[in-house]
Amino acid sequence: MLVGAALQPVYAADEFGGIVTAMEGWGIDQLWLTDSSMHAKCCYSFATLAALHSRTMTIGTAVTNPITRHPGVSAVAALTQHEISRGRFRYGIGAGDRPLLALGYKPARLAVLEDAITATRRLWAGEEVTWEANGFSLDKAHVRYGAPAQIPLYVSASGPKTLEMAGRVADGVILLAGLHPEGLQYAISHIERGAEKAGRDARPSITVFGYGAIDDDEEIALAAGRTIAAWFPQTAPEYCRLAGLPEDIAQRVKSAYGGGEFQEAADAARLLPDDFVRRMSLCGDKSVVRDHLKTMAELGIDCFAAFPTTDSVESRLRTVQVLAEVAAEIKAE
Template sequence: MLQTPLRVGIRIPPCDRADRIVDTVRRAEESGFDDVWFPDSQLLWRDVFTTLTAAALGTERIGLGTAVTNLVTRHPAVVASAARSVAELAPGRFTLGLGVGNSSVGPVGLRQSTTAAMREGLALLRALLAGEDRDFTGPAGTVRSRLRDPRPEVPLHMAASGPKNLRLAGEIADGVILLSGVSPRTLAGATAQVRAGAETGGRDAGTVPLTVSAYCAVTDDIEAAARQIKPICASIAQNGGAPFLALADVHVDMPEVVEGVYPDLVHAEDWDAAVKITSEWVSDEAALRFAEEFCLFGTAEQIAGRLRALHATGVNGVFLQHVGSYDPPAELIEAVGASVLPAL
C-alpha cells in the first residue's frame, strides 16, 4: 500500500476576534498548509467552535480541527452538537480532536479526564454523532435522547502522551495526536503503545492515522531560538516527563510549583518573565538539546529533512506550533510556506 503524503498543519490559538483569526487561516491555506488546528481553553482564548465556524465559512480547502477540546468543561452532548454544526459547514474537512482537559480544567478547579472517562466519553460521542439513542442520567432521573441531524462521518482523534491513554487511543480513536514531539526515541515508545492498543481493539495499527505536534522555528540561530522554549521544557519535566527528556539526554529537575507565572508555564502571559524564571532549572545547554531533539528548529532544509524522516516512520501528519499563546503564528506561516513546504 502506498503511503499518503505527509499532512503539514499549523496550530492557531483563537487569540483574537474570529474574523481576524480567519485572515490568518486563509493565509495558511494560501501558503499550502493542509490543516489548521485550534486549541480550546475557555479562559485563555475565544470560543473554539465559534472560531471554527468562521474558519469553515471563510476557507475552501484547508482541514480544520480541534487540538484539542475536552469532555469536562464541555458535556459530550454539547460537543457532539458543536462538532456536527461545524462539519455541516466544512464537509469532509473537520476533525474533532479530544484530550483530557489540561489548560481548560485547571484554571476552573476541575480535574482532567481519567482514561476510563475518555473511553466512556468517546463512545457516547460516537453514538450521538451516529444518531443513536442514549441514556442520560442526572438529578432529574434517566432520560433517553438522541442528536437530531447527526454527522457520523466526523473523525474522532484523541490526544495522548501517557501509556494508558496512548493504548486507549490506538484501541478506539479514529486517529491519534501524539504529544511526544519529534524525538525518535520518545516517538518510537509512543507509537508502540498505540500499536498495542490497536491490537487490543482488533484493528490494523497501520490504519490509525498518527499526527505529531511539534514546536517549530525556521532559523539559522538555533541557540537563541532554543532559549525561548525553556518554559515548554520545564513544563514537560514538571508534569512527569522528566524520564522522557532524559532519554534524549535532557536533564531537568523541576519543583512541583513555580511561582510568578500565570496561568501556567506553557501559556504564560509574560513569556520573557517565564523564560527568565525557568532558567533557574533549564540551562541553555538543556534548552538547545530539547530544541534539537524534540522540536523542529533549524533551517528550512533541516526542517524539511526531519519531516521526511518523520513521515518515513509512519507518521501521517504534523502540526507546527510557534512559541506564544496570545498572538497568531503569522511569521511561522510565512517562513514555512515560503521555504519548507516547497521543499517537501
C-alpha cells in the same frame, strides 16, 4: 506527509479569515484550534471563521475535553462544524490540561475520556442514549437537528495508557511527544500496541505537534521552544528520560513550573539545557525543519503541525509559512 498549523484562537476575529486563507494558500493541510477555557477565545467560533474562509484544509479542535464540555454538548458542536465545513471538521478531544485548574477542575480520568468518546459517537450515529457513564450521564439524549455523521475523532495523547487507548478507538492521534526519534518511536509503539489489541488492521492517523518557532536567529527559536520543553517534566516525564534529561534537572523544572498554560513556565524553562530544548521543540532554521520532516516521514507519521509560540502575529505566521515552504521543497525533490 501533510503539514499543519495549531493555533490558539487569540487573533482579532475580523482578521482571522484572511490568516486562514493565506495558510491554505501556503499549502497547509490541517488547522487545529485550541480549546483552552479562559486562556483563549472560543475555538468553535474560530472554527466557523476558518471553515468559511477555506476550501480544502481540515479544521479541528486541539483539543476539547469532557470536563468543561459535556459530551452531549460537544457532539452537537461537532456536528454543526461538520455541516458548516462541508465535512472537513476533525473532532479533537483529550483529558484536559492545566487551563482546567483555573476553573477548579482536574484533567479527566482515562475512563471518563473513553466513555465520552463512546457517547459522542453514539449521538453522532443518531442513537437515543441513556447511560450513567464515568463522569457524566445521559437520559434519553439524542441529537434533534442535523444529520447523523461519522466525524473523524482524534485523541490527544502523550502517556502510554492514553496512547494505547487512542490506538484502540481513535481515528487519529494528536501526539505530544517531543520531536526526537526515540520519543516518537516510544509513542508510536504504544499506539500500535493499542491498535493490535483491538484487532485493527492499521493504527490511527498520527499528527505530531511541534511547539516553538522557525527562525534563523537560534536564540529567538530556542526561547520560543523552551517553555513547551518545560511542560514535559511536569506532564509527560517519560519523554525527558528518553531525551537524556538528567533526573535532578527534571525535578527542579517540575518544582518550578507554576501552572497555567505552557507559556507561563518561563522560570522553569530557564533551567533546561539547550540540547534538551532542541529535542523537544520546534526551534531552528529551515535545515532543522527539513530534518524533522524527514525523520517523521521515515517513522510513517501522517502530519507535522507547527504550533508557533512567539509573541507577534507576524512571527507565528512566518513559522507556519516556512514549514509549508520546506515541505513543498521536499515534495518537489
